[in-house]
Amino acid sequence: MRAPYGLNILDNCTTCPIRGEHLFCNLSPRAAQRLNEIKATAIYPKGTMLFLEGQQPRGVFVLCSGKAKLSTSSREGKTIITKISESGDILGLNGVVSNRQYEVTAEMMEPGQANFIPRDSFLHFLRDFPEVAMRVAEQLSRNYYTAYEEIRTLGLTSSPSEKFAKLLLSWSTKSAQHDGTANLKVTLTHEEIAETIGTTRETVSRLFSEFKKKQLLQLKGATLVIRNRSTLEEMAQI
């Protein structure tokens, strides 16, 4: 049982951060044992497509390290990035649970490790361990709320600057200081930011200059410093 595109299968997923909300944390010994039997750990290089929008679901991926970008595209080539998944996230869950085609494309943005669990084994696993099935339901519900947040952003936010402010805030929540500043690495290109907030690359460029001029942010190399959180919050209010 090998993951597609697999390289260097490792013995175990040692780098997986143990987090409370992680699907596979604190499993009963039997469940953990079973999980160990059905998963296939692999390292995927940057650019790997874990799965494509529209494919029949083959299984789920549990991301251990690295980031993956989830996107959906129109026939004319327009793309929106709906989420940047990080370690701990489960990719492809909705497709597998409901046996509908994957609704997004998942692409590794940097090399990273992931556990692949084939659809059939995964569904059996859920059937045998109701405790895990419950967690899956919760995760599905979380996914739903994330999707709904996206709908609100796309449908209710009028201007690109508003969306940009929202995005900056969502980035900064993890690294916020008490004084309202935050430092973070920008890993997305302007193009990708544009796809995230539904505008063009040029507009993103202009937004950066505009926000710099307004002292809302500052750039030191690839490090972004958020200088004025409260003003951003005003701008982003939905």
Added chain:
Amino acid sequence: MRAPYGLNILDNCTTCPIRGEHLFCNLSPRAAQRLNEIKATAIYPKGTMLFLEGQQPRGVFVLCSGKAKLSTSSREGKTIITKISESGDILGLNGVVSNRQYEVTAEMMEPGQANFIPRDSFLHFLRDFPEVAMRVAEQLSRNYYTAYEEIRTLGLTSSPSEKFAKLLLSWSTKSAQHDGTANLKVTLTHEEIAETIGTTRETVSRLFSEFKKKQLLQLKGATLVIRNRSTLEEMAQI
């Protein structure tokens, strides 16, 4: 156990259409019996808010007749309608299952009958009848896909005419003829259509005239005739 805003509690929900995908169809006798004990049937007048966005979930509503519009609003008052629910739909499910606040407001668009099931009873019910829990998971998954469709529409569809074409097609699927025409009643005001496709009332007015001129549709009173489905499909392609 009374539903809020309840009027004229009926003995039973006789008008509920029995459909395959309906959550409460073909239940085991025991489950049906239990359901009967915990539900409260009522008739709600037009304009009733079954629940409001942001409220703590009190329970779910199963719509038996009438239509309800689900919407979400920004602080500045901009509103998007995310779905028009019809009989058989379960409203408030996500909030109840995940115990997060309702993500939408549900308002009756016409008088209608609904079964209200309080949160606690509903969750107990699910725990006692895993078969129903499975159906709930499926429904959640369907909700998720609907939300995702909405994201694609909002994020990838550029022009109002494209979205309008999509909307017309979604209306016409139910009443389509072989020759590509369809008759249907328009129950939404232009304002509501605008909120559904994320534009303004005026633009919707202009879209109607434009589409009439292009022979795509025709209006006979409140009856809308779709004359050229294939052109609409071209316009709507995503």
Added chain:
DNA sequence: CTGGAATAGTGATGCAGATCACGCAGCTAC
């Protein structure tokens, strides 16, 4: 170090659609 690709900055232009403003039709109330 060097050439080519990817990424980023910025000016000029144009246009779709929001906004504003107004008139009109239909409906209910009394």
Added chain:
DNA sequence: GTAGCTGCGTGATCTGCATCACTATTCCAG
């Protein structure tokens, strides 16, 4: 009747942002 409502049609205007077209920068492979 007529006053007041909600819903609809349409013209005039204004503007934010997509688009195009370049140049400048960074990055990295060989």
